[in-house]
Amino acid sequence: MCGKLGEKHLKRLVEVVGEQNVFIQPKAIEDYTHDMAEYEAVPAVVVRPEREEQVAEVVQLASEANIPVVARGAGSSLTGAAISQGGIVIDTRRMDKVVSIDTVNWYVDVQPGISLEDLNRQLKPHGFFFPPDPASSYICTVGGAIAEGSGGLRCVKYGTMKDWVLAVRVVLANGKVTKFGEALSKNRAGYDLVHLMVGSEGTLGVVTEAWLKIIPIPSAKTKRFLVTFDDWQSTGEVIKKLRSSRILPNLFEFLDRDNIHALNEKLGMSYDEAEATLLVDVDEKEVPLVEGIFRECGALKIMAARDAEEEEAFYQARSMAYLAVKSLATGIQVEDVSLPIDKLGDYLKLVKRVAAKYGLQIPVNGHAGDGNVHPTILFEKSDPKSRDSANLAFEEICRWAISMGGSVTGEHGVGIQKPKFMREQMLAHDGEEALRLMKEVKNLFDPNSIMNPGKYVEAA
Ligand SMILES: Cc1cc2nc3c(=O)[nH]c(=O)nc-3n(C[C@H](O)[C@H](O)[C@H](O)COP(=O)(O)OP(=O)(O)OC[C@H]3O[C@@H](n4cnc5c(N)ncnc54)[C@H](O)[C@@H]3O)c2cc1C
Structure with missing residues (x-):
């Protein structure tokens, strides 16, 4: 049974993070009552800590009072993972500093509330970048991306968040703080709890600091294409042929006619509304082979970006597609x-x-x-x-x-959107025991189920 937030808890929260960082009025918490797929719930209070000790104190209070606690970055989740009914929402976005950039050991030490775009802006002058790039990078935070195990457009080449997190500091459900992993290229000491946190959806602890791998900005010249087709069969053939020709694109995305139509109508773009459109970015030396494959598979139109500005416009078309479609x-x-x-x-x-x-x-x-x-x-x-x-x-x-x-x-x-289907998947794919173990892991980390309760593994 969950507890309820009372006056004494509120008073304590104000002592911990300051009055200006505790919100309870409907207007002040409005932004926190939904995520970006419009899953809705009304939290009892929103707090905006600036330091790890404050997060730990808030979680400890939640633990003592048995009140749900949900960490939140930008709230760009699409599965209801970032909302809380009657709980404490911890908005991490004031914890948005780059602690250090190590250009010898190739990692960056960051706080969880920095957006991925801001992180890359700060890495750029050093000649480095952090590859995972959800289409929401302009707002989504490092903590949210770790907790969601996010992917994105460049992941075809570079993998998802799970491939880029070396270590994390975490506030556990009992308010204690610990570090998982090391900021090292190699570390085999103990079970891999870093990767347990990646994709844990705020149900095991709150990430308060992260050490992320970075790599030099690639120097190879690339070419970006938008290619249209009049059926999905041909699009599927392009995908198979590029892969069997051992081409690894930097970006390899697709959009259907409805997406392009929404972009044209809602965001004033003017792309051809074909049945299928591919966005492909490859190294320049691969261009002749790749163009040949497009033609062989019946491309209607092959548009190569003429300059960096057009490259960015093609990228934006893909990354803004969800928002354009949502407005329909x-x-x-x-x-x-x-x-x-x-x-x-x-x-x-x-x-x-x-x-x-x-x-x-x-x-x-x-x-x-x-x-x-x-x-x-x-x-x-x-x-x-x-x-x-x-x-x-x-x-x-x-x-x-x-x-x-x-x-x-x-x-x-998974959030609250699809625990039932996650369960079906695991049962269908021989994962019954795996699911049982996952539930035990949740119980071990959070025996009173205060961390983002009633979602994900617990609900599956
Ligand atoms: C337009 C748009 C495009 C998108 N494109 C992609 C895409 O290409 N690829 C992709 O993978 N996703 C995509 N998403 C989904 C979403 O943006 C990502 O999951 C993103 O990483 C979430 O980050 P956030 O800061 O908004 O997290 P939130 O939505 O605030 O939170 C998400 C989850 O993370 C937990 N959490 C947040 N911070 C912490 C923390 N510090 N410690 C522990 N748990 C925490 C929350 O409790 C919640 O469970 C897209 C969403 C939108 C709206």
Whole structure:
């Protein structure tokens, strides 16, 4: 049973972080009542600590009073992971400093509230960068990206957050602080608790500092293309041919007609509205081979970016697609399935069939290079029939992915959106014991279930 936040707790929170950093009024907490897929819940209080000791004191108070506590970065989660009903929300964005940049050992030591874009802005003058780049990098925080195990556009080449975190400091559910991992290229001392924190969705502890690998900004010349096709079969063939030709693009993204239409209509862009569009970025020496593959697979139009400005415009089209599509409807459910890459073309056709079956619009975009698809189900929020159809379509889309050997989430995580489907996936793929162990891990870290309770593994 959860406790309730009382006057004495509020007084204590004010003592810990200062009155100006404790919010309870509806208007002041409005921004914290939803995430960016419009999952909603109303927290009892929002606090904005500046230092790790303050986070530890807040969590300790939550532990003593048995009140839920949810760490929050930018709230750009798409699965309801960053919201709390009646709990304490810890907004980490005042903890936004780069502590140090080590250009010999190639890591950066940062606080959790810095955005990925700001981190890269600070690394650039040193000639380094941090590769994981969710399309939300302009706002999403290091802590949120670690907790979500986020991916992004460059992950086809560089992997996701799990490949870039060396060590973290964490406030545990009992308010104690510990460090997992070392800022070293190699470290084999003990179980890998660093990677347990990556993708833990705020359910095991609050990350208060992170040591992240960095690498030099690549010097190879690259070329960026937008290529259109009139069917998904051809798009699937391009994906297979690039991979079997051992081409590893720097970016390899796709958008359907609905996404391009939304970008044109809502954000004033003017791209061709073809059935399928690929965004591909490769090293310049690979251009002849890659252009040949586009043509062989029946490309309608091959547009090569003429300069850095156009390269950025192509990138922005892909990264703004979710926001453009979101503005088309009152209700939205965005999925995030991950599939064997050779099944991508078949799956995309299937999503369109599901859309037709339920009379819904389901724009799709995603990361072609790592088999990660984002079907975005649009529905009318005030119409129960439309909402039911969206739920049925969502279920079908998840179940198709599971039956094709895929995962219900490649990067957005589980939150409150899909514990049921995570469970189905694990049971279907021989993971029953793994799920049991995960639940025990949660119980070991957080026996009273105060850390982002009722979500993810606990709810699966
Ligand atoms: C337009 C748009 C595009 C997106 N594109 C991508 C994409 O390409 N790839 C991708 O992977 N995701 C994408 N996302 C999803 C989302 O942006 C990422 O999951 C992001 O990393 C979340 O960061 P955040 O700071 O907003 O975290 P929040 O949404 O605030 O929190 C997310 C989760 O992390 C936990 N958390 C936050 N901070 C901490 C901390 N310090 N310690 C412990 N737990 C913490 C929260 O409790 C919550 O469970 C996109 C979202 C939007 C809106």
